[in-house]
Amino acid sequence: MSAFGDDVVNFSSVLKMAYNFLSGRDYLKKLKFREKKKLISVVLPFSDLVFAAGGVPVFPIRMESFVLNQYLVALNSASSFLGWGLTSKLLGFIKQFDALKILDTILDDVIKSINIKYNEMCDLGVESGISSDFCYGIKNLFGMHVSKGKNVDASLYFTIRCSAFNKYHESLKLLVPKQLWVDIPPRNIGNSEELLAEQLRKTIQNLEEITGNNVTDNSLNKQFRISNQIKRYYKTILYEISASDFYPCNPATFAVILSLISISFQDLNSNSQQYLENMANLVKEMRERMRKGIGMDVSHMPRIMLTPMFGGWEPETQDILYEMGARTIYADWDVFGLLEEVNVTKNNDPIQEYAKFLTNATSKIGCDNNTLTDSYLATAERLNVDGMVFNQLFGCHSVSNCYSMLREKVRRTLEIPITYINFNKIGENIEQVKTRLGAYMEILK
Numbered sequence: 530m531s532a533f534g535d536d537v538v539n540f541s542s543v544l545k546m547a548y549n550f551l552s553g554r555d556y557l558k559k560l561k562f563r564e565k566k567k568l569i570s571v572v573l574p575f576s577d578l579v580f581a582a583g584g585v586p587v588f589p590i591r592m593e594s595f596v597l598n599q600y601l602v603a604l605n606s607a608s609s610f611l612g613w614g615l616t617s618k619l620l621g622f623i624k625q626f627d628a629l630k631i632l633d634t635i636l637d638d639v640i641k642s643i644n645i646k647y648n649e650m651c652d653l654g655v656e657s658g659i660s661s662d663f664c665y666g667i668k669n670l671f672g673m674h675v676s677k678g679k680n681v682d683a684s685l686y687f688t689i690r691c692s693a694f695n696k697y698h699e700s701l702k703l704l705v706p707k708q709l710w711v712d713i714p715p716r717n718i719g720n721s722e723e724l725l726a727e728q729l730r731k732t733i734q735n736l737e738e739i740t741g742n743n744v745t746d747n748s749l750n751k752q753f754r755i756s757n758q759i760k761r762y763y764k765t766i767l768y769e770i771s772a773s774d775f776y777p778c779n780p781a782t783f784a785v786i787l788s789l790i791s792i793s794f795q796d797l798n799s800n801s802q803q804y805l806e807n808m809a810n811l812v813k814e815m816r817e818r819m820r821k822g823i824g825m826d827v828s829h830m831p832r833i834m835l836t837p838m839f840g841g842w843e844p845e846t847q848d849i850l851y852e853m854g855a856r857t858i859y860a861d862w863d864v865f866g867l868l869e870e871v872n873v874t875k876n877n878d879p880i881q882e883y884a885k886f887l888t889n890a891t892s893k894i895g896c897d898n899n900t901l902t903d904s905y906l907a908t909a910e911r912l913n914v915d916g917m918v919f920n921q922l923f924g925c926h927s928v929s930n931c932y933s934m935l936r937e938k939v940r941r942t943l944e945i946p947i948t949y950i951n952f953n954k955i956g957e958n959i960e961q962v963k964t965r966l967g968a969y970m971e972i973l974k
């Protein structure tokens with residue numbers, strides 16, 4: 530069993546978030562067949578327009594059936610009459626008598642279940658014809674659409690700097706009934722923001738046709754407000770709680786929570802209001818535990834930012850770093866400007882404001898490595914981390930090749946140690962990762 534787990538049973542918000550992620554299949558079936566909602570596949574955290582149109586954004590892996598820890602299922606049933614708060618208190622009480630340590634495996638099982646499915650999707654992608662030379666992320670996104678693409682009504686895609694990613698989306702043509710594209714101009718020059726706003730209007734029209742609902746300024750602003758609030762909680766966890774000398778749980782659990790938020794942030798578990806409530810509860814539960822002194826003194830443990838992880842990473846890394854005496858921080862969405870808020874000031878045009886938000890995000894990702902490395906640098910500086918581990922993905926020619934430039938800048942400007950690890954597939958390279966991180970930790974000490 531991994532290092533975490535033993536203290537997560539007291540976090541009802543985390544258990545609920547994990548349950549909502551893993552039980553997506555039944556939830557989405559209910560929305561599609563009983564409530565006649567339209568499902569729109571999204572990758573990366575661009576789900577606001579779908580919510581505003583009354584559709585259901587779905588990160589496609591959530592349509593798969595996962596092996597659910599039986600206690601998580603029982604918990605969900607118990608929570609329907611006790612509420613999640615009481616359920617986790619009850620769990621905390623039962624845990625004292627759990628000599629077999631069965632409860633400790635809840636979060637372990639969640640993560641295991643997600644990882645097995647990610648690898649399965651990657652294999653399916655390759656078997657179905659996507660070149661094995663592509664990065665892990667693209668292979669498994671393709672596999673997810675081979676597996677469940679026919680169940681969605683459309684896919685919504687925003688172009689990013691990676692040409693392989695844009696090519697992958699083109700290849701979904703035969704797998705999804707309809708494709709919606711938003712081409713974000715790579716640079717903010719001339720009237721590019723206006724052109725982007727125009728494209729967003731067209732995409733909204735398409736979404737209206739698919740869902741049969743009208744999108745108004747009010748429905749857009751309402752959704753942006755919900756997302757803004759979620760981002761505020763996300764930033765509180767990253768900037769306030771992760772920077773504290775006392776954690777509400779052990780740092781390995783904390784890293785698992787960050788990774789779960791990072792994955793589920795893409796479609797907000799298909800229910801933004803519920804996700805907001807979970808995030809609010811998570812911050813509340815964390816603060817309460819810290820106030821009561823429940824958790825762990827982590828003042829002696831350096832904070833390491835591991836990035837990028839959105840295209841696939843080895844989750845075991847966070848355990849390895851923990852066992853070596855460090856804490857792992859994941860902040861990809863912040864690096865790429867996706868935790869910035871959309872301006873919802875009265876009388877502003879929400880579509881224009883969303884175009885501004887997207888333009889700002891694109892300027893952080895950048896077309897060139899200089900801009901991208903500056904974004905990594907700026908986030909590491911804001912988070913005040915003690916070190917950085919760069920995750921180099923096999924098959925990535927867009928982001929991974931900025932490492933040497935990043936290393937120079939980090940050493941020169943931040944003066945913190947940086948290293949890289951290689952990633953091809955979950956579970957494949959663990960011994961090498963251990964060796965590299967072992968040497969790295971010697972420098973950090």
Ligand code: SF4
Nearest residue numbers: 664691694840925927
């Ligand atoms: S990991 Fe690299 S190749 Fe894969 S989608 Fe991201 S930028 Fe593109």
